[in-house]
Amino acid sequence: MATFNQVVLVGNLTRDVEIRFAPSSGTAIGSFGLAVNEQVKDGEGWKDYANFFDITVFGKTAEACAEHLAKGRSVLVAGRLRHERWEKDGQKHNRVKVLADKVQFLGSKPEAAKAKAAPPAEDDDIPF
Numbered sequence: 001m002a003t004f005n006q007v008v009l010v011g012n013l014t015r016d017v018e019i020r021f022a023p024s025s026g027t028a029i030g031s032f033g034l035a036v037n038e039q040v041k042d043g044e045g046w047k048d049y050a051n052f053f054d055i056t057v058f059g060k061t062a063e064a065c066a067e068h069l070a071k072g073r074s075v076l077v078a079g080r081l082r083h084e085r086w087e088k089d090g091q092k093h094n095r096v097k098v099l100a101d102k103v104q105f106l107g108s109k110p111e112a113a114k115a116k117a118a119p120p121a122e123d124d125d126i127p128f
Helices: 059-068 111-117
Strands: 007-013 018-021 028-042 045-058 074-088 091-105
Touching: 007 045, 018 059, 028 059, 045 059, 045 074, 059 091
Parallel strands: 045 091
Antiparallel strands: 007 028, 007 074, 018 028, 028 045, 074 091
């Protein structure tokens, strides 16, 4: 029996990228939230509805995401779904995450990120 697990999402980061490194291999692991909006018919009109996804990305892609992305930035994420189940304090939990193979940066950097990355202005008061 053949199986296929692929997802492509376009949305905005809900939080900055958090990066950590695997203790055994040193591989970078990045995680961030993604909001994907859709419009749903509500009676005679349309209503905006937000879907929220947890994204995990690895290696050089994780490092690039941590360096260049910030909350609010638009991205395209392509990867696969992973269903996780666990028990904590007697409560059963589960979630579906996206393990990203590709992250495409969309749009331009938010103004706050541009200001942070811009070099300091040179002094216009030159004595000669």
